[in-house]
Amino acid sequence: MTHAPENDLPGSAAERDALLGAVHEAATQVRERTPLVQCLTNEVTVNLVANVLLAAGASPAMVATPGEAEELAHVADAVLVNLGTMGADHRASIRSTVAAAEGARTPWVLDPVAVGVLSLRTRLAAEILVHTPAVVRGNASEIRALAGLASAGRGVDARDDVDDALTAALAVAGRTGAVVAVSGETDLVTDGVTVVRLTGGDPLLTLMTGGGCALGGLVAATTAVASPLVAAVTASAWFNAAASDAALVASGPGSFAAAFVDAVHALTTDTLVERAAAGLRVGALTATGARA
Amino acid sequence: MTHAPENDLPGSAAERDALLGAVHEAATQVRERTPLVQCLTNEVTVNLVANVLLAAGASPAMVATPGEAEELAHVADAVLVNLGTMGADHRASIRSTVAAAEGARTPWVLDPVAVGVLSLRTRLAAEILVHTPAVVRGNASEIRALAGLASAGRGVDARDDVDDALTAALAVAGRTGAVVAVSGETDLVTDGVTVVRLTGGDPLLTLMTGGGCALGGLVAATTAVASPLVAAVTASAWFNAAASDAALVASGPGSFAAAFVDAVHALTTDTLVERAAAGLRVGALTATGARA
Amino acid sequence: MTHAPENDLPGSAAERDALLGAVHEAATQVRERTPLVQCLTNEVTVNLVANVLLAAGASPAMVATPGEAEELAHVADAVLVNLGTMGADHRASIRSTVAAAEGARTPWVLDPVAVGVLSLRTRLAAEILVHTPAVVRGNASEIRALAGLASAGRGVDARDDVDDALTAALAVAGRTGAVVAVSGETDLVTDGVTVVRLTGGDPLLTLMTGGGCALGGLVAATTAVASPLVAAVTASAWFNAAASDAALVASGPGSFAAAFVDAVHALTTDTLVERAAAGLRVGALTATGARA
Numbered sequence: 019m020t021h022a023p024e025n026d027l028p029g030s031a032a033e034r035d036a037l038l039g040a041v042h043e044a045a046t047q048v049r050e051r052t053p054l055v056q057c058l059t060n061e062v063t064v065n066l067v068a069n070v071l072l073a074a075g076a077s078p079a080m081v082a083t084p085g086e087a088e089e090l091a092h093v094a095d096a097v098l099v100n101l102g103t104m105g106a107d108h109r110a111s112i113r114s115t116v117a118a119a120e121g122a123r124t125p126w127v128l129d130p131v132a133v134g135v136l137s138l139r140t141r142l143a144a145e146i147l148v149h150t151p152a153v154v155r156g157n158a159s160e161i162r163a164l165a166g167l168a169s170a171g172r173g174v175d176a177r178d179d180v181d182d183a184l185t186a187a188l189a190v191a192g193r194t195g196a197v198v199a200v201s202g203e204t205d206l207v208t209d210g211v212t213v214v215r216l217t218g219g220d221p222l223l224t225l226m227t228g229g230g231c232a233l234g235g236l237v238a239a240t241t242a243v244a245s246p247l248v249a250a251v252t253a254s255a256w257f258n259a260a261a262s263d264a265a266l267v268a269s270g271p272g273s274f275a276a277a278f279v280d281a282v283h284a285l286t287t288d289t290l291v292e293r294a295a296a297g298l299r300v301g302a303l304t305a306t307g308a309r310a
Numbered sequence: 311m312t313h314a315p316e317n318d319l320p321g322s323a324a325e326r327d328a329l330l331g332a333v334h335e336a337a338t339q340v341r342e343r344t345p346l347v348q349c350l351t352n353e354v355t356v357n358l359v360a361n362v363l364l365a366a367g368a369s370p371a372m373v374a375t376p377g378e379a380e381e382l383a384h385v386a387d388a389v390l391v392n393l394g395t396m397g398a399d400h401r402a403s404i405r406s407t408v409a410a411a412e413g414a415r416t417p418w419v420l421d422p423v424a425v426g427v428l429s430l431r432t433r434l435a436a437e438i439l440v441h442t443p444a445v446v447r448g449n450a451s452e453i454r455a456l457a458g459l460a461s462a463g464r465g466v467d468a469r470d471d472v473d474d475a476l477t478a479a480l481a482v483a484g485r486t487g488a489v490v491a492v493s494g495e496t497d498l499v500t501d502g503v504t505v506v507r508l509t510g511g512d513p514l515l516t517l518m519t520g521g522g523c524a525l526g527g528l529v530a531a532t533t534a535v536a537s538p539l540v541a542a543v544t545a546s547a548w549f550n551a552a553a554s555d556a557a558l559v560a561s562g563p564g565s566f567a568a569a570f571v572d573a574v575h576a577l578t579t580d581t582l583v584e585r586a587a588a589g590l591r592v593g594a595l596t597a598t599g600a601r602a
Numbered sequence: 603m604t605h606a607p608e609n610d611l612p613g614s615a616a617e618r619d620a621l622l623g624a625v626h627e628a629a630t631q632v633r634e635r636t637p638l639v640q641c642l643t644n645e646v647t648v649n650l651v652a653n654v655l656l657a658a659g660a661s662p663a664m665v666a667t668p669g670e671a672e673e674l675a676h677v678a679d680a681v682l683v684n685l686g687t688m689g690a691d692h693r694a695s696i697r698s699t700v701a702a703a704e705g706a707r708t709p710w711v712l713d714p715v716a717v718g719v720l721s722l723r724t725r726l727a728a729e730i731l732v733h734t735p736a737v738v739r740g741n742a743s744e745i746r747a748l749a750g751l752a753s754a755g756r757g758v759d760a761r762d763d764v765d766d767a768l769t770a771a772l773a774v775a776g777r778t779g780a781v782v783a784v785s786g787e788t789d790l791v792t793d794g795v796t797v798v799r800l801t802g803g804d805p806l807l808t809l810m811t812g813g814g815c816a817l818g819g820l821v822a823a824t825t826a827v828a829s830p831l832v833a834a835v836t837a838s839a840w841f842n843a844a845a846s847d848a849a850l851v852a853s854g855p856g857s858f859a860a861a862f863v864d865a866v867h868a869l870t871t872d873t874l875v876e877r878a879a880a881g882l883r884v885g886a887l888t889a890t891g892a893r894a
Binding site: 060061062063065066102103104105106132135136137138139224225226227228268269270271272273275276 | 645648649652653656657662663664665667669670673674691851859860861862863864865867868
């Protein structure tokens with residue numbers, strides 16, 4: 019299967035405008051509807067994820083204890099499942115919560131942190147993927163691992179190129195029905211048919227722990243108010259624009275983290291869409307691979 | 311039962327001056343005596359709670375493991391029990407630590423995070439309230455839930471008005487003997503007889519995860535050196551003044567968190583009292599409700 | 603046993619120059635080789651530890667779950683074991699991970715947080731010390747407790763003077779074969795023969811939770827690329843210089859934390875060595891105590 023074409027293909031300009039309009043609406047709705055986002059995430063970055071969700075206008079609830087997690091999944095507007103912490107209780111909560119979310123038709127997002135490196139979480143990811151996540155968001159190494167492909171990664175770093183991950187992303191999308199979002203220098207979002215590429219962000223993101231986790235949270239918040247594809251594109255665009263803004267005022271990776279949260283909050287919806295438009299390309303696959 | 315009267319009642323000016331003097335002494339003592347504050351708190355905001363306690367002059371010890379928590383409760387000067395994390399080990403530690411604190415006459419503070427929304431912690435809160443907490447500190451939804459009243463909340467947000475919570479606060483104070491502190495746009499502190507209202511703070515507090523948790527920690531630190539009523543008022547006044555100061559230099563919710571810790575540290579005791587005086591009202595209830 | 607001599611002894615100038623050269627090489631190698639540092643650390647400060655490691659150029663992996671921790675220890679370049687969180691699963695992971703690290707000859711660093719105050723972790727520290735840590739890093743109270751000496755500490759604060767800890771440090775070094783690093787106003791590093799003292803840092807470090815934990819992480823990262831003695835000296839010098847730089851721009855303990863991470867990243871290797879040279883003294887012990 020070959021790679022997706024660029025946005026100079028027939029029809030793609032209209033698709034692109036429609037997508038940007040949907041991004042505008044999605045970001046507006048996150049702020050107006052304050053979705054309750056239940057997060058089963060990790061102890062390393064949980065504070066940042068909560069603060070980014072608050073800054074975006076969502077209402078985070080970091081609830082992962084067995085007995086509570088399933089209860090909340092019935093009232094939450096979206097659920098984030100981040101595999102960065104893997105204690106036995108946490109794994110039990112993840113299993114029952116994704117089943118509860120699926121049953122309640124609550125959209126949930128999988129962030130497969132370090133899958134492919136550590137076998138416990140690699141098995142758990144495979145197990146829960148059958149519960150129809152709305153979006154799977156990871157770096158290229160993680161998405162390749164989910165697809166069963168070899169990877170150069172040995173941890174939470176992204177070692178594989180995002181474009182190399184397209185094959186893997188399409189495989190995961192095809193198998194699970196989820197939209198797959200691959201973060202990297204260029205971000206990639208696909209539902210298995212449409213392929214969206216976004217540029218932006220800043221290298222300082224790679225020096226702040228929890229950037230990817232926060233993006234996963236933002237994707238989850240947006241799935242509460244938009245389709246999975248639009249949610250993943252909106253969150254990625256929001257994240258990239260905020261990172262660029264933060265880099266302008268940061269003196270290094272420490273001050274960048276605070277500035278990033280500030281920027282997530284300060285970014286207007288109009289500016290978000292302008293910035294997204296500058297770095298967004300939409301393409302589509304044909305049955306035999308790339309269209310045209 | 312009707313609401314408490316305002317400070318234009320006979321006697322309240324003297325009460326108010328006496329309270330402000332006690333606030334001055336309490337804040338001075340926190341800084342001079344460096345109370346050891348054991349915190350059984352949650353993984354989301356534990357770092358902020360520790361840093362706010364250090365900034366205030368206290369010595370935080372975030373120790374919640376069964377086997378260690380009870381041991382430390384015997385030497386700690388005060389204990390914070392925050393229900394934001396609810397793992398089985400954590401629940402066991404909470405139970406044995408509040409019993410140990412009660413036995414050792416160490417003051418302890420309950421922060422009933424999301425009680426009323428999640429049944430596991432709602433039951434645990436009811437269970438431990440018999441162990442005579444010095445102060446119960448929550449938002450209006452949480453205090454209403456503790457009192458057994460219906461609430462509009464569905465998570466950690468405050469959805470109920472603080473004044474609406476006075477009836478609930480008086481009920482909880484009456485049942486437990488604790489001072490009850492309700493955080494909101496106007497804060498409310500009562501021991502069941504005296505009712506203190508404080509204004510101040512900043513809306514950015516609602517965009518920073520852990521503000522309420524940090525306030526709970528500050529209340530706990532102050533119970534080590536002052537009566538529960540004075541402790542709750544001192545901590546609320548300190549918290550509000552620091553938030554106002556931080557808002558002046560913050561560029562958004564991310565930089566606000568760092569500026570808030572800076573402000574907790576920088577605030578002099580004299581300034582704290584001046585700022586408290588500007589927004590503090592003292593009233594009292596009679597046996598039949600409001601006095602006069 | 604008497605204290606180590608100062609650097610006005612014969613031979614110490616050459617020793618000092620050699621050590622500073624080794625520090626330059628070690629810091630360079632951390633940045634060039636991006637060592638994978640597995641951290642079994644605590645939930646209070648885990649975010650700061652990860653961010654300091656990223657800022658220094660290392661690749662942190664905060665993996666402590668039984669079943670995953672041992673797996674990662676076989677591919678990690680160094681392991682940090684911080685006793686700040688003591689849950690049952692965490693203790694099990696610590697035991698099996700230090701055994702795995704020893705078997706794989708992966709250097710590991712022990713940070714004995716609050717050992718001497720809490721009996722559970724005091725016993726665990728004694729138990730794992732037989733697995734040949736490369737470096738033991740703590741404050742004076744903790745190192746004295748490891749040596750079985752009485753201490754004035756009652757928590758994570760350093761209450762004992764660093765120089766008073768030399769006897770304890772030599773005892774721990776002698777018993778375990780580890781380099782022992784004692785943090786304080788003056789830092790002390792010894793392998794049982796050479797004694798290095800470093801000045802620098804800033805009092806704001808005592809108001810930021812996790813400073814010691816972050817230093818432990820930085821020591822671990824450096825053991826991946828240098829001898830234990832050089833690693834401990836390099837990390838301490840890096841830490842002190844970054845703290846001094848951060849204090850110049852911070853407005854208090856909250857902004858200090860972000861500025862500290864910025865400074866760890868910004869510090870050039872040349873500057874690090876210049877700053878280390880200004881505050882570093884090297885001495886040596888003779889068989890009967892101090893040389894000469």
